[in-house]
Amino acid sequence: MEWDWVRGLLGGLMIGGAAALYLLVNGRIMGASGIFGGALDGSAQGAERRERLVFLAGLILFPAIIVWLGVAEASKPVTTTAGLIAAGLLVGLGTRMANGCTSGHGVCGISRLALRGLVATAVYLVFGVLGVLIARALEWSL
Amino acid sequence: MRLLIALLSGALFGAGLLVSGMTNPAKVQGWLDIFGNWDPTLAFVLGGAIIPMAIAWRVARRMPCSVSGAALPGPAPRHIDRPLVIGSALFGLGWGIAGLCPGPALASLGFGGASIWIFGASMLAGVFLNAALKGKS
Numbered sequence: 082m083e084w085d086w087v088r089g090l091l092g093g094l095m096i097g098g099a100a101a102l103y104l105l106v107n108g109r110i111m112g113a114s115g116i117f118g119g120a121l122d123g124s125a126q127g128a129e130r131r132e133r134l135v136f137l138a139g140l141i142l143f144p145a146i147i148v149w150l151g152v153a154e155a156s157k158p159v160t161t162t163a164g165l166i167a168a169g170l171l172v173g174l175g176t177r178m179a180n181g182c183t184s185g186h187g188v189c190g191i192s193r194l195a196l197r198g199l200v201a202t203a204v205y206l207v208f209g210v211l212g213v214l215i216a217r218a219l220e221w222s223l
Numbered sequence: 224m225r226l227l228i229a230l231l232s233g234a235l236f237g238a239g240l241l242v243s244g245m246t247n248p249a250k251v252q253g254w255l256d257i258f259g260n261w262d263p264t265l266a267f268v269l270g271g272a273i274i275p276m277a278i279a280w281r282v283a284r285r286m287p288c289s290v291s292g293a294a295l296p297g298p299a300p301r302h303i304d305r306p307l308v309i310g311s312a313l314f315g316l317g318w319g320i321a322g323l324c325p326g327p328a329l330a331s332l333g334f335g336g337a338s339i340w341i342f343g344a345s346m347l348a349g350v351f352l353n354a355a356l357k358g359k360s
Contacts (some may be wrong), residue, residue, distance in 0.1 A: 085264045089265060090267045092271065096243065098275045101278070101279035107291055113324070117325055121350060122354045132225055133229075135229040144333060145333025146333075155334045155335060157249070159249050166342075168318070172317035173345065174352050175311065177354070178306045179307050180307070183325075183326065186311070189276060192272075192277040201308075201311040208311070210256075211315070
C-alpha cells in the first residue's frame with residue numbers, strides 16, 4: 082500500500098511533467114479527450130491534427146513497449162461487455178460535451194485554479210462514485 | 224520540433240499513467256468507492272501531476288509565446304454552462320462504471336486486450352455522437 086503511494090506520486094509527476102512540456106514548448110493544453118476527439122472527429126485539421134496524431138502515437142506505443150518488456154503489468158477489466166460499451170459511450174460523449182476530462186480539466190485546469198476545471202472535476206468525481214454503485218446495482222461488475 | 228515534443232509528451236504521459244496505477248481499472252474504482260473499500264492513493268497522482276503543471280503555468284505567464292513560437296493559451300474561460308456540468312456528469316458515470324478515463328484507455332490500447340478496444344470503439348462513437356448533436360443545434 083505504501084509503495085502504491087510512491088508509484089502514484091511518481092506517475093503523477095510524470096503526467097504533470099508531460100503536460101508542462103506540451104504547454105511550454107508547444108503552447109498547448111494536454112487534454113486526452115480533446116487530443117483524441119479533435120484528431121478523429123474532424124475538428125482539428127492540418128498541422129494541428131498531425132500534432133495530435135503524433136501525441137497519440139507516443140501515448141499508445143510507449144506504454145505498450147513498457148508492458149511488453151515486462152517492466153509493468155497489464156490489468157484486467159472490471160466490467161462486462163455491456164458495461165464497457167455503456168461506459169465508453171458516456172466517456173466519449175461526456176468529455177467532448179464538457180470539453181475536457183481528467184487531464185484537461187483535472188490536471189491542467191486545477192493547476193491554474195480554472196473555475197471550469199474545478200467545477201468539472203467536482204462533478205465527475207461525484208458521478209464517478211455514483212457510477213461505481215450503478216455498475217454494481219446493474220450487476221455489470223466482474 | 225513540435226511533432227517531436229508531441230511524441231515525447233505523449234510517451235511520458237502514457238508512462239506516467241502506467242506507473243501511477245491509472246491504467247488499472249480496479250484501482251480507479253477503488254479510489255471512487257468511498258462507500259466501500261476506499262483506496263485513497265490516486266489522490267497522490269493528481270497531487271503529483273498538479274505540482275509541475277502549476278509551476279509551468281507560472282513560467283508561461285512570463286513568456287511572450289511558447290518555446291516553439293506557437294501562441295500560449297489565453298486566460299481560462301470562467302463561464303459555467305450546462306454542457307460543462309451535464310458532460311462532466313455523463314463522463315463521471317462512465318468513469319465509475321469501467322474505471323477508465325480517456326488517457327488511460329488510450330494508453331492501454333497496446334496491451335489491454337479486447338475489453339480496451341470495446342471501450343475505445345464506444346468512446347469514439349460517443350465522440351461522434353457529440354459532434355452530431357452539436358451539428359444539429
